[in-house]
Amino acid sequence: MSISNVRQLIHNWLLAHRDAGTCLLQQLVRCPSKAGAEAAAQQLIATHLQSLQLEVEIWEPDGTQLAEHEYFYSPRQSFTGSPNIVAKMKGTGNGRSILLNGHIDVVPEGNVDDWRHDPFGGIKEEGKLYGRGASDMKGGTVSLLLALQAIKELGISLQGDVIFQSVIEEESGGAGTLAAIVKGYKADAALIPEPTNLRIFTKQQGSMWFRITVTGRAAHGGTRYEGVSAIEKSMLVVQGLQGLEHHRNSRITDPLYADNPIPVPINVGIIQGGNWPSSVPDTVVLEGRMGVAPYESLDDAKREMVEWIGEMAKHDAWLLEHPPKVEWFGARWIPGDVDPDHEFARVLRNEYYATVGHEPKVEASPWGTDGGLLTKLADTPCIVFGPGVTEAAHYPNEYIVLDDVFTAAEVVAMTLIQWCGMEVIQDETDTHDTYQPQD
Amino acid sequence: MSISNVRQLIHNWLLAHRDAGTCLLQQLVRCPSKAGAEAAAQQLIATHLQSLQLEVEIWEPDGTQLAEHEYFYSPRQSFTGSPNIVAKMKGTGNGRSILLNGHIDVVPEGNVDDWRHDPFGGIKEEGKLYGRGASDMKGGTVSLLLALQAIKELGISLQGDVIFQSVIEEESGGAGTLAAIVKGYKADAALIPEPTNLRIFTKQQGSMWFRITVTGRAAHGGTRYEGVSAIEKSMLVVQGLQGLEHHRNSRITDPLYADNPIPVPINVGIIQGGNWPSSVPDTVVLEGRMGVAPYESLDDAKREMVEWIGEMAKHDAWLLEHPPKVEWFGARWIPGDVDPDHEFARVLRNEYYATVGHEPKVEASPWGTDGGLLTKLADTPCIVFGPGVTEAAHYPNEYIVLDDVFTAAEVVAMTLIQWCGMEVIQDETDTHDTYQPQD
Numbered sequence: 001m002s003i004s005n006v007r008q009l010i011h012n013w014l015l016a017h018r019d020a021g022t023c024l025l026q027q028l029v030r031c032p033s034k035a036g037a038e039a040a041a042q043q044l045i046a047t048h049l050q051s052l053q054l055e056v057e058i059w060e061p062d063g064t065q066l067a068e069h070e071y072f073y074s075p076r077q078s079f080t081g082s083p084n085i086v087a088k089m090k091g092t093g094n095g096r097s098i099l100l101n102g103h104i105d106v107v108p109e110g111n112v113d114d115w116r117h118d119p120f121g122g123i124k125e126e127g128k129l130y131g132r133g134a135s136d137m138k139g140g141t142v143s144l145l146l147a148l149q150a151i152k153e154l155g156i157s158l159q160g161d162v163i164f165q166s167v168i169e170e171e172s173g174g175a176g177t178l179a180a181i182v183k184g185y186k187a188d189a190a191l192i193p194e195p196t197n198l199r200i201f202t203k204q205q206g207s208m209w210f211r212i213t214v215t216g217r218a219a220h221g222g223t224r225y226e227g228v229s230a231i232e233k234s235m236l237v238v239q240g241l242q243g244l245e246h247h248r249n250s251r252i253t254d255p256l257y258a259d260n261p262i263p264v265p266i267n268v269g270i271i272q273g274g275n276w277p278s279s280v281p282d283t284v285v286l287e288g289r290m291g292v293a294p295y296e297s298l299d300d301a302k303r304e305m306v307e308w309i310g311e312m313a314k315h316d317a318w319l320l321e322h323p324p325k326v327e328w329f330g331a332r333w334i335p336g337d338v339d340p341d342h343e344f345a346r347v348l349r350n351e352y353y354a355t356v357g358h359e360p361k362v363e364a365s366p367w368g369t370d371g372g373l374l375t376k377l378a379d380t381p382c383i384v385f386g387p388g389v390t391e392a393a394h395y396p397n398e399y400i401v402l403d404d405v406f407t408a409a410e411v412v413a414m415t416l417i418q419w420c421g422m423e424v425i426q427d428e429t430d431t432h433d434t435y436q437p438q439d
Numbered sequence: 440m441s442i443s444n445v446r447q448l449i450h451n452w453l454l455a456h457r458d459a460g461t462c463l464l465q466q467l468v469r470c471p472s473k474a475g476a477e478a479a480a481q482q483l484i485a486t487h488l489q490s491l492q493l494e495v496e497i498w499e500p501d502g503t504q505l506a507e508h509e510y511f512y513s514p515r516q517s518f519t520g521s522p523n524i525v526a527k528m529k530g531t532g533n534g535r536s537i538l539l540n541g542h543i544d545v546v547p548e549g550n551v552d553d554w555r556h557d558p559f560g561g562i563k564e565e566g567k568l569y570g571r572g573a574s575d576m577k578g579g580t581v582s583l584l585l586a587l588q589a590i591k592e593l594g595i596s597l598q599g600d601v602i603f604q605s606v607i608e609e610e611s612g613g614a615g616t617l618a619a620i621v622k623g624y625k626a627d628a629a630l631i632p633e634p635t636n637l638r639i640f641t642k643q644q645g646s647m648w649f650r651i652t653v654t655g656r657a658a659h660g661g662t663r664y665e666g667v668s669a670i671e672k673s674m675l676v677v678q679g680l681q682g683l684e685h686h687r688n689s690r691i692t693d694p695l696y697a698d699n700p701i702p703v704p705i706n707v708g709i710i711q712g713g714n715w716p717s718s719v720p721d722t723v724v725l726e727g728r729m730g731v732a733p734y735e736s737l738d739d740a741k742r743e744m745v746e747w748i749g750e751m752a753k754h755d756a757w758l759l760e761h762p763p764k765v766e767w768f769g770a771r772w773i774p775g776d777v778d779p780d781h782e783f784a785r786v787l788r789n790e791y792y793a794t795v796g797h798e799p800k801v802e803a804s805p806w807g808t809d810g811g812l813l814t815k816l817a818d819t820p821c822i823v824f825g826p827g828v829t830e831a832a833h834y835p836n837e838y839i840v841l842d843d844v845f846t847a848a849e850v851v852a853m854t855l856i857q858w859c860g861m862e863v864i865q866d867e868t869d870t871h872d873t874y875q876p877q878d
Contacts, residue, residue: 229707265664267668268720269720275709
């Protein structure tokens with residue numbers, strides 16, 4: 001049986017399961033799986049996996065144990081009621097293994113009044129499905145599940161192992177994927193279907209959160225010249241950060257960033273200072289996100305910011321005596337860096353081409369994923385490719401284009417077949433033979 | 440009996456009542472008369488006034504009635520449990536009347552850990568008395584009470600009426616003084632012993648609070664170039680306000696402001712924007728205090744700021760389409776403006792000189808008081824002069840130099856005598872005669 005026959009079978013299977021796949025996504029979106037409330041959505045996924053006769057492991061990560069890990073970050077210590085799920089589709093042997101990873105947690109819906117539909121309603125409208133998590137990233141997870149189901153139901157046997165993971169905590173720092181890595185799960189390659197809008201991200205921007213505290217001197221507003229405004233001094237710091245961002249980005253020549261005006265941005269997301277309109281504010285706190293390039297370490301990036309702010313402070317008499325304090329807090333995502341010519345990237349590119357009919361866009365992602373942990377900690381080169389609209393993620397009226405979920409499912413199914421190797425489907429004209437991918 | 444005999448009697452009386460006066464101030468500081476909790480301190484004052492056989496009126500202002508007044512501002516609607524006190528010392532006739540006004544409310548103590556002593560302990564240390572309200576302005580109120588008591592106990596009869604007021608709500612917008620004005624209290628002159636550190640403020644800076652909302656466009660921090668940072672745009676607004684402040688102050692040539700680097704400052708006291716380190720902030724709110732010159736109207740100053748910000752917005756493509764919104768909220772203090780050569784100012788200056796031995800500093804205050812209401816609404820020219828340290832008011836470790844409380848009491852007592860006119864004290868060598876002040 002030729003690979004084009006297989007592709008046709010997969011394609012037809014997906015066409016036949018369009019309603020069922022849409023329904024599964026709808027059910028998942030209707031489980032508001034915000035941090036701490038992932039159990040119902042995970043149960044749906046576990047049930048689905050079990051119906052495919054896969055071994056399913058379900059466990060609540062041990063926060064106390066994880067807390068000692070260098071790469072652990074979470075705002076919480078206990079994951080009771082927040083299970084991870086791993087299912088394994090054992091290969092027949094001698095094939096390359098793959099790890100498929102999606103996160104089940106979603107960010108909060110925010111102000112419900114900003115939504116046109118119930119944020120957890122899973123409403124379908126003009127080929128789109130709306131709801132928190134539709135793009136980020138239940139749509140991608142459904143693509144994975146459909147790919148696995150198609151392979152199983154079509155009786156396709158893969159040679160390499162497929163490890164499917166539905167993890168918690170990606171939005172809060174990656175403790176779910178870390179817990180799976182600590183259990184020993186790794187593979188020859190990994191795919192995370194975060195919403196890339198079907199672009200292939202072989203590299204991912206890392207990021208970490210910073211907090212900069214700027215000190216002034218309080219005084220009554222009527223004699224403000226007796227004080228030093230921490231707000232005015234914080235403006236110098238914001239300008240300093242703009243200079244640092246420019247400096248860091250001017251070094252980046254990676255062609256994957258060709259279409260990106262600021263490959264590794266520094267975003268000041270929160271400013272807060274002062275507590276009385278009539279007083280000169282003596283403290284301003286800035287909190288933000290520093291992008292980290294794929295080839296950089298978090299520690300190098302931290303050091304560069306601290307030194308830059310220290311240098312900047314020397315040019316202001318007040319800041320020289322009262323240097324801004326830089327801290328790192330909260331979540332951080334390790335950057336990911338896989339060579340765009342890595343064999344797995346080539347398979348994925350080719351299957352995209354074969355399915356969609358044109359070359360995929362290959363870029364570096366402007367945000368972090370759990371892929372950094374997989375690539376750097378689990379030694380599992382991870383590529384990010386999935387359906388869904390980045391711009392809609394984390395905002396009101398998040399949606400996904402349903403067609404893209406099925407396109408991604410087809411690309412993923414064919415990538416599994418090509419990467420892991422396939423025992424040919426038995427039919428009347430074929431002998432049981434090993435199909436070797438040709439690329 | 441000569442005026443110098445009277446001065447000597449007052450001076451000696453105050454020396455003899457040093458401990459009693461200090462004790463009264465201590466008792467007042469020990470009543471934490473923050474907004475809503477003024478009753479105990481007011482009761483102390485009422486008891487003291489009644490012991491001097493003065494008519495005392497005590498009433499809780501009617502918030503519903505006041506709310507309709509153009510000059511009303513308070514964060515609360517009801518003043519139940521927050522009484523005003525007025526006492527009247529009726530003159531013998533034909534003299535000029537005077538209104539003495541002190542506020543009993545104190546601002547919150549803030550972080551107790553920043554205080555070396557209990558903020559409501561009234562601790563005495565090296566000639567200073569520490570505590571919230573010591574300078575602002577229970578010390579000044581005690582100076583008034585001592586002056587009245589000295590005059591009464593020395594048997595001095597004044598020709599003009601003296602109206603003493605201990606009011607609530609000065610720190611929150613002047614509703615206590617407004618309530619007394621609405622009741623009809625007015626006089627030929629008024630004195631407020633706010634902490635001027637014994638300087639004479641014939642003019643007072645007015646002020647009002649503004650809120651400026653700056654809008655941006657949200658985006659993920661990893662693609663921050665897809666958004667517009669409200670923090671960066673708010674920096675333009677802060678710079679604009681600095682320009683406006685410069686423009687407004689460059690017009691001021693009043694010699695009373697000769698020693699003041701910024702006669703009418705614009706203070707941005709609070710900044711708040713964004714809610715997630717990884718998101719581009721779409722809103723920043725600035726809150727601050729705009730100083731208003733003595734000769735300016737609040738409306739003119741408001742108009743100038745709105746026009747300035749509107750003009751500034753034209754120079755930025757984003758702000759042009761999304762102009763910052765300027766609002767006025769919360770407290771505002773009407774500026775006060777009394778001619779430094781007003782007869783009452785001359786009497787006060789002369790009595791300061793006679794008591795202290797050198798010319799007083801005459802300035803314009805860098806903050807508002809209830810004096811603006813008295814001068815502009817009650818047609819009662821008000822001068823601000825009192826003991827206490829402006830720089831200590833509203834901050835931890837507020838204190839007052841006790842000597843200054845008694846110096847102010849002496850100046851006030853003699854000013855009452857000279858302004859209101861005195862029936863001479865009967866002694867063996869004098870006939871009952873009217874003493875006319877000579878200036």
